[in-house]
């Protein structure tokens with residue numbers, strides 16, 4: 001909780017200042033307050049679509065309850081923002097439990113280079129290991145030597161095994177090896193890194209499709225999860241990436257990183273609302289413990305504190 005408040009500090013400052021300004025000197029919620037609020041939300045990187053959805057809900061509430069003072073607007077806004085966020089059953093994630101009968105649980109991690117994919121994998125491995133699980137990593141981003149090296153460093157730091165091959169080898173072969181090894185060893189969880197090359201959409205799609213097809217040969221239920229990692233500090237760029245990746249493959253969960261040190265945290269609301277994919281984790285720092293399970297209530301609550 002403390003690290004959430006701390007991690008969202010800059011977003012909170014920007015968000016709150018804008019909201020406060022939007023309602024300053026007003027006794028009730030009128031057209032002008034709503035216009036200002038709309039501007040404030042868009043300015044806080046909540047995105048047009050999501051902002052309009054929130055404003056529409058507030059208008060409906062105001063119409064129904066007739067008189068709502070601006071003093072009550074904060075609470076109302078908080079409720080309506082929560083209402084547009086997708087519900088994810090994050091109870092099992094809180095304890096890093098693996099769903100019943102789904103071992104080894106395979107997470108395929110996708111996202112553009114630089115968004116914090118490797119760091120997120122390291123943090124996830126740490127948390128799952130801490131929860132008592134046997135973790136294995138797959139270095140299927142075979143295009144960048146740095147990617148394999150970084151993942152290797154994380155595996156050593158966390159103390160989990162890693163499967164890798166020579167640079168330039170087929171990513172799906174690495175994924176195949178990783179899942180095969182996990183089955184042979186009786187591992188609990190497999191986390192596979194992939195290359196996030198967006199410049200060629202058809203290529204990205206083919207590559208991810210192939211990785212999925214190949215690991216299904218070993219484990220028909222895999223991957224259990226396709227996690228897209230997005231850099232929250234890039235604001236609307238992150239939304240653009242989400243659009244590309246969801247078009248290329250079936251993304252089932254999101255992790256939004258680098259929410260510390262940015263005022264663009266409102267983008268989490270935009271992404272969750274627009275793509276209807278649960279945000280499972282958020283990154284609030286570079287260190288191993290700086291990964292938090294996303295809880296929409298806590299998140300929104302923190303924004304308004």
Ligand code: GDP
Nearest residue numbers: 113114115116117118119257258283284285286
């Ligand atoms: P990748 O290319 O997507 O694998 O990205 P990396 O995991 O190598 O991360 C890129 C940079 O972002 C590194 O310097 C990380 O330390 C940093 N990073 C990753 N996650 C976070 C985060 O949640 N907060 C901050 N401040 N930095 C992060």
